[in-house]
Structure formats: C-alpha cells, structure tokens
Amino acid sequence: MTTIESRSTARGIDPRGPRFTASVTLVIFAVALLLSEDAPAAAAVITGVQAVFFALGAGLGVHQTPTGLFFRKVVRPRLAPPSELEDPTPPRFAQAVGLVFAIGSTIGFATGAILLGQVFAGFAVIAAFLNAVFAFCLGCEMYLLGLRLARRTT
Amino acid sequence: MLEPPVNPGLLILVLAVLVAVAFGLHRRRVDGRFAHPSVEEVAQQPSRDLSAWSSVTASLPSVALGEQATLVQFSSAFCAPCRTTRVVLADVAERYDGVAHIEIDAEEHLALVRALDIRRTPTTLILGADGHELTRAAGAPRREQVLAALPPSSREIS
Numbered sequence: 001m002t003t004i005e006s007r008s009t010a011r012g013i014d015p016r017g018p019r020f021t022a023s024v025t026l027v028i029f030a031v032a033l034l035l036s037e038d039a040p041a042a043a044a045v046i047t048g049v050q051a052v053f054f055a056l057g058a059g060l061g062v063h064q065t066p067t068g069l070f071f072r073k074v075v076r077p078r079l080a081p082p083s084e085l086e087d088p089t090p091p092r093f094a095q096a097v098g099l100v101f102a103i104g105s106t107i108g109f110a111t112g113a114i115l116l117g118q119v120f121a122g123f124a125v126i127a128a129f130l131n132a133v134f135a136f137c138l139g140c141e142m143y144l145l146g147l148r149l150a151r152r153t154t
Numbered sequence: 155m156l157e158p159p160v161n162p163g164l165l166i167l168v169l170a171v172l173v174a175v176a177f178g179l180h181r182r183r184v185d186g187r188f189a190h191p192s193v194e195e196v197a198q199q200p201s202r203d204l205s206a207w208s209s210v211t212a213s214l215p216s217v218a219l220g221e222q223a224t225l226v227q228f229s230s231a232f233c234a235p236c237r238t239t240r241v242v243l244a245d246v247a248e249r250y251d252g253v254a255h256i257e258i259d260a261e262e263h264l265a266l267v268r269a270l271d272i273r274r275t276p277t278t279l280i281l282g283a284d285g286h287e288l289t290r291a292a293g294a295p296r297r298e299q300v301l302a303a304l305p306p307s308s309r310e311i312s
Binding site for chain 1: 161167169261
C-alpha cells in the first residue's frame, strides 16, 4: 500500500491564498486579451510580467509570489482563520503549468502572432477562472492524464 | 462591412469565461457521484471474470479485501481534493464493520491506473465482498454519497 502522506509537507498553506492569486491572474490575462488587438506590445509586457509571477510560484512556492505575499501580509489578517490548511504542492505545480501558457501568450503577442497569443491567454483564463471561482485545479487534474500518455511504454 | 468589427480579444475572453462556467458547473454536479456502470460499459470491459480486486493485488500484493466492501482510492501528489477524500473514506472504513479503505498512489501504479481506466484523482472504486467493482466516483465524494453507495450488508459499528 502506498500513501501520499509521506510526500506532503507537514506545513500547509491557507487554501484561499492560491485562489486569491488565481483571481489576480484572471484579471491580468483578461486585460492582456482586451489590449491584444490594438496594443499587442503592451499585452506582451503584461503576460511577460505574469510569466515572471508564475516562474516565482513554480520555483519558490505559490505563497512566495507577489500576490501570495500580498495575501499573507494584507488580506489574510483581515479574514477569519482558515478552517483547514492545504498542501502547497498542487498549486505550485499549477503555477508551472500556467508558466507554459504565459510564455506561449507572450511569444505570440511579441512576435505578431496575435491569435496564437490570444488562444494561449484564453486557456489561461479558463484555468484561472476555474481555480478562482470553483477552487478547481485544472493543471493538477491534467497531471495524471499527462502521465498516462507520457509513459505509454511502461 | 456594415457590422461593427468585434474585438477578437474580447470575443476569446467571453468564450473562455463561458467555457469555464459551464465546465465548473458540470464538475460541481458530477464530482463525487457514484454512478453505476451502464449495460454498454459493462459489455465493453475486457473480461468480467477478472475482478477489479485481482488487478489491484497484481500491483499491490500485500493489501487485504474488506469482508463487506473495499473503498479503493486513487490519489496523486498534485491533488488537493485527495486529502479530503482520504479523511472521508478512512472515517467510513473505521465506523463500518467489514469496510476497508485502501489509498493507491496513481503515479506509482500506472499499469493499474490503465487497467482500471482511472482518469482523474481522486477516483474512488467501491468493491463488493467478491472483489468486483460495484461503482465508482471521480472527484471528492461526500460522506452521504459514500454511505449510500455501500452494499446494504455493511453495518455501522454501534
């Protein structure tokens, strides 16, 4: 029998933190999409900044991103304590998935392949919306399907 | 053109939000629901005499089948609802006589994941006393959903 328990870190994070981060991500991609047609360069800068946020989240953990720090320092003290804590590994993995979409979007907007950038940003909006509104981690769900496809030979 | 041009960025944004809302509402409805396999699905299963339990023991020889029912939970590391599911299922197994709970790391047992066609984590299979799959649910089930899906023979320890 194998359990996941051993791999989880003992210290959990407030599950509302990643949802707050996802809300900000949603707004960032929405603004980039709205600007993309008339000002693709500005859209590229915006998604580029988001890519840096994602890289920080994937590298250091979701609570170390600017939005994660803002949540801990400013938002969380004003809220009631969380009813339960969450393992930080799943949202961190989701940040890595988000990074792929932010990079794709930035490349699209920066090189003039506007539609490509918009499609990447559209998928990012779907994922961020599901996370912010439904607390549903799309990247985490795709993980098992991805593994099943990637390791076909085993 | 007579019609005013629609901003494609806005169009994609609206489409993305609509897709997300539809998908989110759908998931909220089906998550944790134990569905009994339809006749076609049963017919499609490669071999009915090879029970789900024999697949499980092929990968995990040391686990034991519950006398009445076995709750087989598939989890992965990047899965927050798996934790909730673990708490619910472990509690049911503790309170009900002859009900066992097994949690399996999907990543480490991909052959089993394919054999049982597990697509998401958490997925919970309920096996009967003979090791055949009675029903399954993808997504975190609520306690009442698990209790309703247990075979009638399982009784709460009083």
